[in-house]
Amino acid sequence: MSILLENRVADLEQYTRINNVIISGLHIKARSYARAVTAGNGGKPNDLDVSSTEQQVATFLKSKGIQLDCGNIEACHPLPTRNADKSAVIMRFVNRKHKIALLKQGKKLKGSDVYMNEHLTKRNADIAKKARYLKKQNKIQHTWTTNCKIFIKLNGTPEEAKVLMVRSIDELDAYQ
Incomplete structure (x- = not known):
């Protein structure tokens, strides 16, 4: 597939x-x-x-x-x-x-x-869990879900701290 x-x-x-x-x-x-x-x-x-x-x-x-x-x-x-x-x-x-x-x-x-x-699917729940783990390690500033979509806010100054929607767990590897 x-x-x-x-x-x-x-x-x-x-x-x-x-x-x-x-x-x-x-x-x-x-x-x-x-x-x-x-x-x-x-x-x-x-x-x-x-x-x-x-x-x-x-x-x-x-x-x-x-x-x-x-x-x-x-x-x-x-x-x-x-x-x-x-x-x-x-x-x-x-x-x-x-x-x-x-x-x-x-x-x-x-x-x-x-x-x-x-109510997240297993896949999205795993992404959200990894994002929370990264937040706990201070690798990202914040994470949340809205309408079953996972968002993260990057560390940095207000100009650098972008908000990104995460669609796969691989996208979070860049912030480890």
């Missing part, structure tokens, strides 16, 4: 995830009406037992001062993780505008061990 075709396929794969946000580090209780009823308490299950993943995420975010309009969420469900204590949740928004509005409020989660990130 030619490199041009590989890049096009990678772009299409990323495009399918462009309205998604991954929220990791949340304590999500699985929805289990049947388990709550059969637990022998005979009464109605409590609200947490029957609340959906979307409601639990919205409640947590609201407690941190983050505004979330649940009407703009297309889908919300937990993702399988290796650590049973902390789960990850994927949320798909109706459009990018709502996803970006949520991600801009992510700073309010500082210190909570809960993180919101764009």
Whole structure:
């Protein structure tokens, strides 16, 4: 497969995830009406037992001062993780505008061990990871993602510190 075709396929794969946000580090209780009823308490299950993943995420975010309009969420469900204590949740928004509005409020989660990130493909996640590594080593000034694209800001004076979009992990080799 030619490199041009590989890049096009990678772009299409990323495009399918462009309205998604991954929220990791949340304590999500699985929805289990049947388990709550059969637990022998005979009464109605409590609200947490029957609340959906979307409601639990919205409640947590609201407690941190983050505004979330649940009407703009297309889908919300937990993702399988290796650590049973902390789960990850994927949320798909109706459009990018709502996803970006949520991600801009992510700073309010500082210190909570809960993180919101764009849903990157494995390839783009590896590029972003290497860029963060280069930033940690002070080889570049800054790195971030916007609309699932990875950007870096080079070191130097304001005139020299260019912002570049990185499309392949090989492009970062020049800054090692």
